[in-house]
Amino acid sequence: MMILPALLLASSASAFPLGRRVSNTLSGIITSKTKLTFNAAGNFKVVSFSDMHMGERNGDGTWAVWGPANDAATQVVHGTILDNEKPNYVVFNGDMMTGENVFAANATNYLDMVYAPTVARNIPFSSTHGNISVQNNINHQEEIEYEQAHYSELSYTRSDVGPKPYGSGNYWVPVYAKSTDSVPAVILWFFDSRSFVSGTGDGPGPVPAAANYYWVDPNTVPSYITLQRQLMSAQWQKVPPALVFVHIPVQKAQILAPLPSEGDHDDEPDPATQGFLNNTYTGLDLPFWDAIIDLNGGPDKGNVLAITSGHDHGESWCARSTDSAGIPICFNGHSGYGGYVTTHSVVRNGRVFNLNLGDLAKEVPTVNTWNSYENSTTDDAVELGPDYMAQYN
Numbered sequence: 001m002m003i004l005p006a007l008l009l010a011s012s013a014s015a016f017p018l019g020r021r022v023s024n025t026l027s028g029i030i031t032s033k034t035k036l037t038f039n040a041a042g043n044f045k046v047v048s049f050s051d052m053h054m055g056e057r058n059g060d061g062t063w064a065v066w067g068p069a070n071d072a073a074t075q076v077v078h079g080t081i082l083d084n085e086k087p088n089y090v091v092f093n094g095d096m097m098t099g100e101n102v103f104a105a106n107a108t109n110y111l112d113m114v115y116a117p118t119v120a121r122n123i124p125f126s127s128t129h130g131n132i133s134v135q136n137n138i139n140h141q142e143e144i145e146y147e148q149a150h151y152s153e154l155s156y157t158r159s160d161v162g163p164k165p166y167g168s169g170n171y172w173v174p175v176y177a178k179s180t181d182s183v184p185a186v187i188l189w190f191f192d193s194r195s196f197v198s199g200t201g202d203g204p205g206p207v208p209a210a211a212n213y214y215w216v217d218p219n220t221v222p223s224y225i226t227l228q229r230q231l232m233s234a235q236w237q238k239v240p241p242a243l244v245f246v247h248i249p250v251q252k253a254q255i256l257a258p259l260p261s262e263g264d265h266d267d268e269p270d271p272a273t274q275g276f277l278n279n280t281y282t283g284l285d286l287p288f289w290d291a292i293i294d295l296n297g298g299p300d301k302g303n304v305l306a307i308t309s310g311h312d313h314g315e316s317w318c319a320r321s322t323d324s325a326g327i328p329i330c331f332n333g334h335s336g337y338g339g340y341v342t343t344h345s346v347v348r349n350g351r352v353f354n355l356n357l358g359d360l361a362k363e364v365p366t367v368n369t370w371n372s373y374e375n376s377t378t379d380d381a382v383e384l385g386p387d388y389m390a391q392y393n
């Protein structure tokens, strides 16, 4: 066990309100879980799927043939992309089902359907949750508890900060170069951009009714990131490169959207990002964003490989500029047959990150990413790092 400096203990204790206990340990080190490791070629490939929107019904709530047909088609998309890419890890990056359409009695059946192609291939996975995979029929905490109970072997999803209204599903997962290592080569970070049932203006809770969409809780999650980062630094003498997933994009995505970047721009976030109240940007996602910049090592330091979101189905690009402190912001595109479709998102896709030990060991780490489509093509391959969109940085 490491000994924590008194200052760190004091500041972390006051950072968490309501007396909730947050342990001063590296929360992602779970000895009961199988260590995730790079393969012999030094690669660890992640496929990220978002916006499956399983379980859709007609507007009047009646059951429609297209709902189950779409769900089956989504499973074919996932199976095809998994067979083509053969990833080491799958991230379900939110809006797995259309929460307002599913039934409370069997909402978790839709989670089973979302995970089935990944589980059938025995691939470890974890999830973030969307604005829509909630409503009254199931909430993020229930989704996570179900996932943990039923997929205890393969699922790495946790909730280190919750419960609501602070969000459920803020956590990190270490990936090691080899199983005997004690310091991870890369950390996958996951954050909860929350939803209505995380608390609304109609009752106690920090998410006001006028919110267009929601945001990562500014009161608890930034201090969680800071504490974990400090613990990593103290215990490992380094903060490993970070790959970040959150369903709703940070507002900086809206600033980057007009830049020319590979991938679809059908659905520029306006204002479908974090931090908007009644169509006005509030800055309420900035405490989270500032913590991400610290994770990056500061502006333009390059320790955050990318922060990746779904939510805007017609967006599938990656971009970075001085406005994002040089941090690449990426979109997932659309992996589901549920949910709205834009001109270029008709052919469904997942986003691939091919992490490589050599790339991570560079002075400024890099990662290759591309979109992988259900028609077995790939596109928009780029290497994220200091050379990517250098003219804007």
Ligand SMILES: *[C@@H]1O[C@H](CO)[C@@H](O)[C@H](O)[C@H]1NC(C)=O
Binding pocket: 063, 103, 106, 109, 110
């Ligand atoms: C959920 O329940 C509804 C209503 O009984 C049913 O129509 C639907 O097929 C069920 N879906 C799943 C995935 O079990």
Ligand SMILES: *[C@@H]1O[C@H](CO)[C@@H](O)[C@H](O)[C@H]1NC(C)=O
Binding pocket: 209, 210, 278
């Ligand atoms: C949103 O803005 C409109 C127009 O300014 C205003 O009429 C309305 O009351 C506002 N709603 C909320 C919930 O703040």
Ligand SMILES: *[C@@H]1O[C@H](CO)[C@@H](O)[C@H](O)[C@H]1NC(C)=O
Binding pocket: 131, 132, 196, 212, 213, 311, 312
């Ligand atoms: C969730 O976001 C989608 C867009 O991705 C939007 O159409 C829907 O109205 C939102 N639902 C809620 C409950 O906020």
Ligand SMILES: *[C@@H]1O[C@H](CO)[C@@H](O)[C@H](O)[C@H]1NC(C)=O
Binding pocket: 344, 347, 373, 375, 377
């Ligand atoms: C596959 O889908 C992509 C993305 O929409 C498209 O650009 C490409 O032309 C398609 N290729 C084939 C062979 O269908």
